[in-house]
Amino acid sequence: xxxxxxxxxxxxxxxxxxxxxxxxxxxxxxxxxxxxxxxxxxxxxxxxxxxxxxxxxxxxxxxxxxxxxxxxxxxxxxxxxxxxxxxxxxxxxxxxxxxxxxxxxxxxxxxxxxxxxxxxxxxxxxxxxxxxxxxxxxxxxxxxxxxxxxxxxxxxxxxxxxxxxxxxxxxxxxxxxxxxxxxxxxxxxxxxxxxxxxxxxxxxxxxxxxxxxxxxxxxxxxxxxxxxxxxxxxxxxxxxxxxxxxxxxxxxxxxxxxxxxxxxxxxxxxxxxxxxxxxxxxxxxxxxxxxxxxxxxxxxxxxxxxxxxxxxxxxxxxxxxxxxx
Amino acid sequence: xxxxxxxxxxxxxxxxxxxxxxxxxxxxxxxxxxxxxxxxxxxxxxxxxxxxxxxxxxxxxxxxxxxxxxxxxxxxxxxxxxxxxxxxxxxxxxxxxxxxxxxxxxxxxxxxxxxxxxxxxxxxxxxxxxxxxxxxxxxxxxxxxxxxxxxxxxxxxxxxxxxxxxxxxxxxxxxxxxxxxxxxxxxxxxxxxxxxxxxxxxxxxxxxxxxxxxxxxxxxxxxxxxxxxxxxxxxxxxxxxxxxxxxxxxxxxxxx
Numbered sequence: 001x002x003x004x005x006x007x008x009x010x011x012x013x014x015x016x017x018x019x020x021x022x023x024x025x026x027x028x029x030x031x032x033x034x035x036x037x038x039x040x041x042x043x044x045x046x047x048x049x050x051x052x053x054x055x056x057x058x059x060x061x062x063x064x065x066x067x068x069x070x071x072x073x074x075x076x077x078x079x080x081x082x083x084x085x086x087x088x089x090x091x092x093x094x095x096x097x098x099x100x101x102x103x104x105x106x107x108x109x110x111x112x113x114x115x116x117x118x119x120x121x122x123x124x125x126x127x128x129x130x131x132x133x134x135x136x137x138x139x140x141x142x143x144x145x146x147x148x149x150x151x152x153x154x155x156x157x158x159x160x161x162x163x164x165x166x167x168x169x170x171x172x173x174x175x176x177x178x179x180x181x182x183x184x185x186x187x188x189x190x191x192x193x194x195x196x197x198x199x200x201x202x203x204x205x206x207x208x209x210x211x212x213x214x215x216x217x218x219x220x221x222x223x224x225x226x227x228x229x230x231x232x233x234x235x236x237x238x239x240x241x242x243x244x245x246x247x248x249x250x251x252x253x254x255x256x257x258x259x260x261x262x263x264x265x266x267x268x269x270x271x272x273x274x275x276x277x278x279x280x281x282x283x284x285x286x287x288x289x290x291x292x293x294x295x296x297x298x299x300x301x302x303x304x305x306x307x308x309x310x311x312x313x314x315x316x317x318x319x320x321x322x323x324x325x
Numbered sequence: 326x327x328x329x330x331x332x333x334x335x336x337x338x339x340x341x342x343x344x345x346x347x348x349x350x351x352x353x354x355x356x357x358x359x360x361x362x363x364x365x366x367x368x369x370x371x372x373x374x375x376x377x378x379x380x381x382x383x384x385x386x387x388x389x390x391x392x393x394x395x396x397x398x399x400x401x402x403x404x405x406x407x408x409x410x411x412x413x414x415x416x417x418x419x420x421x422x423x424x425x426x427x428x429x430x431x432x433x434x435x436x437x438x439x440x441x442x443x444x445x446x447x448x449x450x451x452x453x454x455x456x457x458x459x460x461x462x463x464x465x466x467x468x469x470x471x472x473x474x475x476x477x478x479x480x481x482x483x484x485x486x487x488x489x490x491x492x493x494x495x496x497x498x499x500x501x502x503x504x505x506x507x508x509x510x511x512x513x514x515x516x517x518x519x520x521x522x523x524x525x526x527x528x529x530x531x532x533x534x535x536x537x538x539x540x541x542x543x544x545x546x547x548x549x550x551x552x553x554x555x556x557x558x559x560x561x562x563x564x565x566x567x568x569x570x571x572x573x574x575x576x577x578x579x580x581x
Contacts (some may be wrong), residue, residue, distance in 0.1 A: 037551075045477065069457075071467075078350060088446050092516075097484070097485055097486050100468075101466075104420065108424075108455075108456045113420050113452070117449070122471075129449075130449065130550070131448060132342060133338075133449065134549065135342060135550075136351070136549060137547065137550045139548070140542055141522065141546070143541060177561075186464035186496060189491055189493050190491055190493065194488060194490070195490065213338075239506065240505070243505045256484055260480055285578040287552075287574070288556075292341075300553055302578065303573055304559065305558070305567070306558060307566065308472075314565060316571070319564075319567045
């Protein structure tokens with residue numbers, strides 16, 4: 001009985017989210033029962049990096065057809081590994097865009113269902129994940145026969161404690177070569193690209209005023225611009241505002257936009273879905289203005305005003321101007 | 326192109342939610358419902374593809390009777406016909422169980438393309454499209470913002486993390502899960518609403534589809550999240566609250 005941990009790499013290094021997934025895997029079994037999996041066309045350096053983490057074993061899943069990520073390639077290769085690894089109790093992943101793309105298909109091949117985006121693991125094991133855009137939590141249990149597939153949310157498990165186990169003996173490394181044929185890989189991925197040079201660098205802003213759905217229409221944006229002006233802050237937004245074309249995409253904060261950590265982050269009419277929170281929760285001081293007292297944004301805010309933004313924002317703009325003299 | 330769009334009815338974003346007495350799910354009585362927003366983007370993409378290349382758009386939704394209103398909305402926006410899988414125990418099924426229902430209804434249609442939103446706004450599992458592809462034996466891509474028909478099949482624009490994108494080429498038939506924001510959503514016109522009443526809406530009972538319903542993953546309990554920070558809520562009138570806030574930002578947080 002073992003825990004399989006599938007590590008994700010980018011630019012030749014294992015991503016931090018993968019080590020957070022290791023921290024989660026250690027809640028499901030002792031370190032010596034954890035087998036880390038690295039996957040790609042060249043996995044030797046990654047395997048060495050993983051073997052130093054005080055775990056039981058490292059599996060290199062290597063094939064030339066795995067040089068670029070494809071859902072078909074990764075799910076087939078890992079399916080074969082799982083069949084070979086009799087008796088894996090759990091399979092743990094970081095909840096990345098890539099994992100979201102193939103792990104549900106991999107689980108399905110084994111008649112299983114991924115418990116995705118997990119934020120906590122308790123005895124049972126019971127897995128907590130967010131529902132209704134973070135407004136509620138749900139506790140899930142795996143009751144089927146066969147391995148339990150789990151992916152963990154970025155930032156939910158702390159990986160820093162692991163880094164200190166540097167003196168652990170290096171784990172044995174095994175090579176697994178899946179049987180893959182080019183015809184089995186049905187999609188042809190292109191190189192990653194960026195749309196255009198970003199002209200707004202929210203990452204270096206000291207103060208940010210960010211606006212969400214609560215603003216109701218583009219015509220109301222000057223209200224927020226006035227507040228940002230008074231605070232000498234950059235203007236930013238949650239995804240729906242940019243989806244509607246009310247502000248350019250480059251002003252979007254969140255998992256699909258920019259990650260920011262200003263001194264002051266003022267969220268106006270933003271409910272605080274996880275996709276937004278991951279982009280701003282590292283801010284030094286967070287202020288939330290929202291009409292819904294149960295909005296998840298208040299869970300990360302230092303200061304909150306529950307009220308109608310159309311009353312609060314103009315009043316705040318005036319108060320800031322008065323304070324500035 | 327024959328396109329099936331799988332849509333879900335979810336609680337309206339602004340509707341207050343209360344945990345039901347058994348703490349297994351939320352209180353559904355008096356709740357307002359809406360079309361899952363990512364699914365609305367999937368429908369929009371399907372309608373635009375049909376406008377460009379011709380064909381048919383079929384909406385598919387599973388759920389109890391109330392789901393009919395969301396299906397009518399999709400028909401009013403321009404879908405040609407609809408299939409409603411009537412299922413009163415949708416929440417008792419896991420993602421695989423729901424995908425099996427949808428796959429069973431899709432198979433006899435033999436579509437060129439299956440579209441759905443990347444995730445639902447209620448359970449947020451984000452798996453239905455990927456599992457559907459696996460069950461139907463079709464290639465898939467997720468988080469798609471743009472779809473272009475090519476001679477060989479499709480060229481799609483996939484969103485990656487932190488502002489990166491990737492283009493993917495794939496043959497048809499295929500399954501795509503759509504990200505929001507790729508298109509502008511249309512509203513139903515009065516004419517559309519009128520027409521929707523005459524369009525075919527086939528009702529299938531979940532039991533008739535003969536798929537495995539037993540779950541391998543169960544939602545045991547729901548609860549209110551624990552606060553990560555102790556938030557100071559500043560009360561009083563708008564004027565009083567902002568005065569208190571400015572004071573705190575200056576003297577306590579020292580960010581002004």
